[in-house]
Structures are given as structure tokens and as C-alpha cells.
Amino acid sequence: MRPVFKERVWGGRRLADLLGKPLPEGKPIGESWELADHPHGCSTVADGPLAGRTLRWVLENHGKEVLGAPALASGSGARFPILLKFLDASDRLSVQVHPDDDYAAAHHAGERGKTECSVILHAKPDAWVIDGLRDGVTRDAFAAAEKGAVEDLLTVRPVKAGDLVWTPAGHVHAAGPGIVFAEIQQNSDATYRVYDWDRPGLDGKPRRLHPADALETIRFAGEKPDSGGRGRTASETGLVIEHLVDCRAFSVSRIQLDGRPWAAETRGGYVALMVLAGAARLVSAGRTMPIRAGDTILVPADASEYVFEGAEELTVLAAAPPAKAPTQ
Missing domain, CATH: 2.60.120.10 (Jelly Rolls)
Known part of the structure; x- marks a missing residue:
């Protein structure tokens, strides 16, 4: 498949260095949408008899052949169920959370929830990720925290190449700088930013935060679901x-x-x-x-x-x- 490249404020150039991606010049590329059938980006077939066709076209015309049994129920042309990416976190990703299917359906027409997993391909020696809230953090405590104080409520753990990071919907997370990883997720682009390190976006302005949606989405009680x-x-x-x-x-x-x-x-x-x-x-x-x-x-x-x-x-x-x- 031929990917779609996404410029991100936290992106870099290592997808070219490590994976040979033909990145556009002079831009910080954070994501390579490898297998994507989404309104925000659709990958294309790279070779063979369908070369140049989008994945959307392939599913509309050959959905049952591609998807198999699930397509018999949902119909040919159903959106591909997952989205695959390579990511280059040259800087910190925002602290964020994704909705589950029910919340996404109620608040984002046509969007799914977003459960995801990542496998670390490259990590600098002191690399880290945010993997949920600290034990005992309540909804009220989280809502009352000032923006910068949110950092004190988060679980930070070190990561290295080869590690799996499992992120079910409702789980607060972020990747620190110096990490390249592969990601497999539900086919969704629904993300609620909790904290963005007080930095400007690509346009020089602060990126939007989503505190209300985040509070409704975060899983505050119970164990993190098993992978x-x-x-x-x-x-x-x-x-x-x-x-x-x-x-x-x-x-x-x-x-x-x-x-x-x-x-x-x-x-x-x-x-x-x-x-x-x-x-x-x-x-x-x-x-x-x-x-x-x-x-x-x-x-x-x-x-x-x-x-x-x-x-x-x-x-x-x-x-x-x-x-x-x-x-x-």
C-alpha cells in the first residue's frame, strides 16, 4: 500500500531514515497512514492490477473478497475496520484519551471508538510513555487539576525497542520524545487532548484541548482491560x-x-x-x-x-x- 503522510508538531524525519519512507521535504512528519480508509486519509494500492486505486474504491468494488465473512453482514463497501500507522514521536505527543464505540457513535457521526496497540521499533535510552492515571485518581481530582498539574496524576513508564503498548479506549496515554513505533487501531480519528505541554501548534497557536469530552471518556475506576x-x-x-x-x-x-x-x-x-x-x-x-x-x-x-x-x-x-x- 502507498501511505498518506501526516505533518505533526511533534513529528520528525526518522520514518525516512529507519523505514525508507519518501517523506515530503522540509516538514515534520509524525504519522504514515499505511493502511487507511478514512475521510481524513485514504491509502492507495502500490502495485498489481489495482495499482493507483484507493482502498475506499477497492472496498466499494471488492469488499466481500477483501473482508471475508464480516462483509457478508455489513455489505460490500463497508469501511475497513482498522487503521495501521508508523509514527515518529520526535517530541512528546499530547496527553490524550480516545472514546469507546458508544461515545463515538453518539458524538461523532460515522466515527468508531479507538482502541489501539503499538509496538516500539526504536527508542532512545531514556524513552518513556504515559500509561494511564496513577492509582486512586478520581474524576473530581482530575477535573480540578490545573493544566500543568495534570502531569502529577499520570503513570510514566520506560519503554525500549520491542515493547508492546496496549491502549484500550478510555485509557489516558502519550508517547515521550525519541520513539518510533508501529500502531494498529480501530479505524477512527477521534482523539481528546487533555494536555499539550503548553506548546504552539504548527500554526503558532495553542492546539485545542477537549476537557469535557475527556472527562466523559476516561476510565477512572477498575483495572485496565487485558489485551x-x-x-x-x-x-x-x-x-x-x-x-x-x-x-x-x-x-x-x-x-x-x-x-x-x-x-x-x-x-x-x-x-x-x-x-x-x-x-x-x-x-x-x-x-x-x-x-x-x-x-x-x-x-x-x-x-x-x-x-x-x-x-x-x-x-x-x-x-x-x-x-x-x-x-x-
């Missing part, structure tokens, strides 16, 4: 699969190969592949294509199978409908 991942499996052939997430919206596995071919079934649904490291050949539906770090590939449901060949070392994220990401 649903089943853990790590390894074989004597050098295959390692880490089943990272299985939630209501999607499932995700990280696959590591050491050179031997490996095949997987689509299991009646789409599979979206993000190549994090290495290079190989991908064989599916009678076609063979070279893939490398930074590539994102959509394997349609009707392909039934995909095979990795010729990889010396390869790390891939596989995102699929719930319960369909590879586990072995």
Missing part, C-alpha cells in the same frame, strides 16, 4: 510467534522468521502485514512480491493463504479480525 494476547510460542525451526492482542476490534501477532519458509491461512478474514525488520518474498494468490522493512501489505480474505520465503531474518506484525491473527 487478550496468548503469549509467545516458538518452534525448533526458528519460528517465533507472539500473540499480542485479541480484542473486540482486532487481533495482532508478531512473527519472527530466521530464513525458513512459513505459511499461514487467512482463516476467512483479511490479514494486514506490517514489516518491521528484514526482507523476504511474500507469496499469495498466485503472486510473488519482494517485501522489506517499512512495507505494509493487505492480504485479502479470498487469498486463503500467504507464504514468506527467502527471509534471512524477518519481523512482521500480522493484524486480523478478532481471533484470527496467527498463534502457531
Whole structure:
């Protein structure tokens, strides 16, 4: 897929340096929307018989073939259920929260909630993320905090390359500077900023905050929902699969190969592949294509199978409908 690049005040140039992205000159690019079917950005097919077509066009004309069984219920042309990105946090992202499906439907026509997960590709030695509120923080305490004092209510934890960051809807979060990561999320652009570090936006003016929506959206009580991942499996052939997430919206596995071919079934649904490291050949539906770090590939449901060949070392994220990401 050919991505859509998003200029962000916290962005940089490392998606070109680390993943070979052809970024527009002179702009701080924070997000590369790799697989996107959203009014705010739509990726296009990079090669093959549908080269140049948008993902929106593909789904409107071949929705059932791409999505599989879910399309039978929702109809051909349904919006793609997830959005895949690479992000470059050269500066701090805003402290933010995303709504769940019910709140998004009630307040944003046509928008979904936004549960997401991220895998860290690169992190400077002292990198950190904000991962929720501190224990015992109440709605009243959060509402009463002055903007700068919000920092005292947040849980900060260190991160390194390879870490998973699981962010269900309603969970306050942010990424600190010096991190590049892959993100898989519900197909939504609904974000409520809580605090933006008192910095100006790209236009030189403060970016809008959303305190009222944030207060209605933040999960103040109860445990953070589990990601649903089943853990790590390894074989004597050098295959390692880490089943990272299985939630209501999607499932995700990280696959590591050491050179031997490996095949997987689509299991009646789409599979979206993000190549994090290495290079190989991908064989599916009678076609063979070279893939490398930074590539994102959509394997349609009707392909039934995909095979990795010729990889010396390869790390891939596989995102699929719930319960369909590879586990072995």
C-alpha cells in the first residue's frame, strides 16, 4: 500500500531514515497512514492490477473478497475496520484519551471508538510513555487539576525497542520524545487532548484541548482491560510467534522468521502485514512480491493463504479480525 503522510508538531524525519519512507521535504512528519480508509486519509494500492486505486474504491468494488465473512453482514463497501500507522514521536505527543464505540457513535457521526496497540521499533535510552492515571485518581481530582498539574496524576513508564503498548479506549496515554513505533487501531480519528505541554501548534497557536469530552471518556475506576494476547510460542525451526492482542476490534501477532519458509491461512478474514525488520518474498494468490522493512501489505480474505520465503531474518506484525491473527 502507498501511505498518506501526516505533518505533526511533534513529528520528525526518522520514518525516512529507519523505514525508507519518501517523506515530503522540509516538514515534520509524525504519522504514515499505511493502511487507511478514512475521510481524513485514504491509502492507495502500490502495485498489481489495482495499482493507483484507493482502498475506499477497492472496498466499494471488492469488499466481500477483501473482508471475508464480516462483509457478508455489513455489505460490500463497508469501511475497513482498522487503521495501521508508523509514527515518529520526535517530541512528546499530547496527553490524550480516545472514546469507546458508544461515545463515538453518539458524538461523532460515522466515527468508531479507538482502541489501539503499538509496538516500539526504536527508542532512545531514556524513552518513556504515559500509561494511564496513577492509582486512586478520581474524576473530581482530575477535573480540578490545573493544566500543568495534570502531569502529577499520570503513570510514566520506560519503554525500549520491542515493547508492546496496549491502549484500550478510555485509557489516558502519550508517547515521550525519541520513539518510533508501529500502531494498529480501530479505524477512527477521534482523539481528546487533555494536555499539550503548553506548546504552539504548527500554526503558532495553542492546539485545542477537549476537557469535557475527556472527562466523559476516561476510565477512572477498575483495572485496565487485558489485551487478550496468548503469549509467545516458538518452534525448533526458528519460528517465533507472539500473540499480542485479541480484542473486540482486532487481533495482532508478531512473527519472527530466521530464513525458513512459513505459511499461514487467512482463516476467512483479511490479514494486514506490517514489516518491521528484514526482507523476504511474500507469496499469495498466485503472486510473488519482494517485501522489506517499512512495507505494509493487505492480504485479502479470498487469498486463503500467504507464504514468506527467502527471509534471512524477518519481523512482521500480522493484524486480523478478532481471533484470527496467527498463534502457531
